[in-house]
Amino acid sequence: MIVIVDYGVGNLGSIINMLKKAGAKAIASSDPDILGQAEKLILPGVGAFDAGMNKLNERGLVPLLNHLALEKKIPFLGLCLGLQLMTKRSEEGQAQGLGWLDAETVRFRFDAGQTQLKVPHMGWNTIEILRPHPLLSDLEPDSRFYFVHSFYIHSRDPEAVLAETDYGGRFHSIFAKDNIMGAQFHPEKSHKYGLRLLKNFAEAVK
Numbered sequence: 001m002i003v004i005v006d007y008g009v010g011n012l013g014s015i016i017n018m019l020k021k022a023g024a025k026a027i028a029s030s031d032p033d034i035l036g037q038a039e040k041l042i043l044p045g046v047g048a049f050d051a052g053m054n055k056l057n058e059r060g061l062v063p064l065l066n067h068l069a070l071e072k073k074i075p076f077l078g079l080c081l082g083l084q085l086m087t088k089r090s091e092e093g094q095a096q097g098l099g100w101l102d103a104e105t106v107r108f109r110f111d112a113g114q115t116q117l118k119v120p121h122m123g124w125n126t127i128e129i130l131r132p133h134p135l136l137s138d139l140e141p142d143s144r145f146y147f148v149h150s151f152y153i154h155s156r157d158p159e160a161v162l163a164e165t166d167y168g169g170r171f172h173s174i175f176a177k178d179n180i181m182g183a184q185f186h187p188e189k190s191h192k193y194g195l196r197l198l199k200n201f202a203e204a205v206k
Helices: 012-021 032-036 049-058 062-071 191-203
Strands: 002-005 026-029 040-043 076-079 103-107 121-126 144-149 151-155 161-166 170-177 180-183
Touching: 002 012, 002 032, 012 026, 012 191, 026 032, 032 062, 040 062, 040 191, 049 062, 121 161, 144 191, 151 170
Parallel strands: 002 026, 002 040, 040 076, 076 180
Antiparallel strands: 103 151, 121 144, 161 170, 170 180
């Protein structure tokens, strides 16, 4: 069973529906007992970094999530803000992140000649796969995903970066470090490409 962490942030219904379409059993919950029994976990998220961390802390979920991710080594997939919360900190706010990835969340900054680029980066964009991983199995070279974000992840660990995307420069868009994985885009809004990625998480990731 895949459990989506329900902490009051994210498109939970859309993610559940896409996982079911991929043939996976999934529920959303904030119940520690249910989270503790999960075979795999997804941390979703939309909105601001500090608000997301505050909601996790208000629900007392941070120690449990740390235990499941870092000690039990449950496969964990962060989506959009959920991925950003896995970093150490964000330029968006003051809260300390979960710190599961040796990375920080930074704001898009463009040179003067690129000022026509809008922030947030919103809409469809392609990825360039840098290294193979079960999460990326059978994804086409020109796979396109739906992005909505003003901040992105900058990793200090190049081996954790699975794919990059170009928006006024290349930024890291898919990650994997041991059992910790993440995507900067919304797979639940990314049609067949998002379906493939979630199906890979459900079936190929061990």
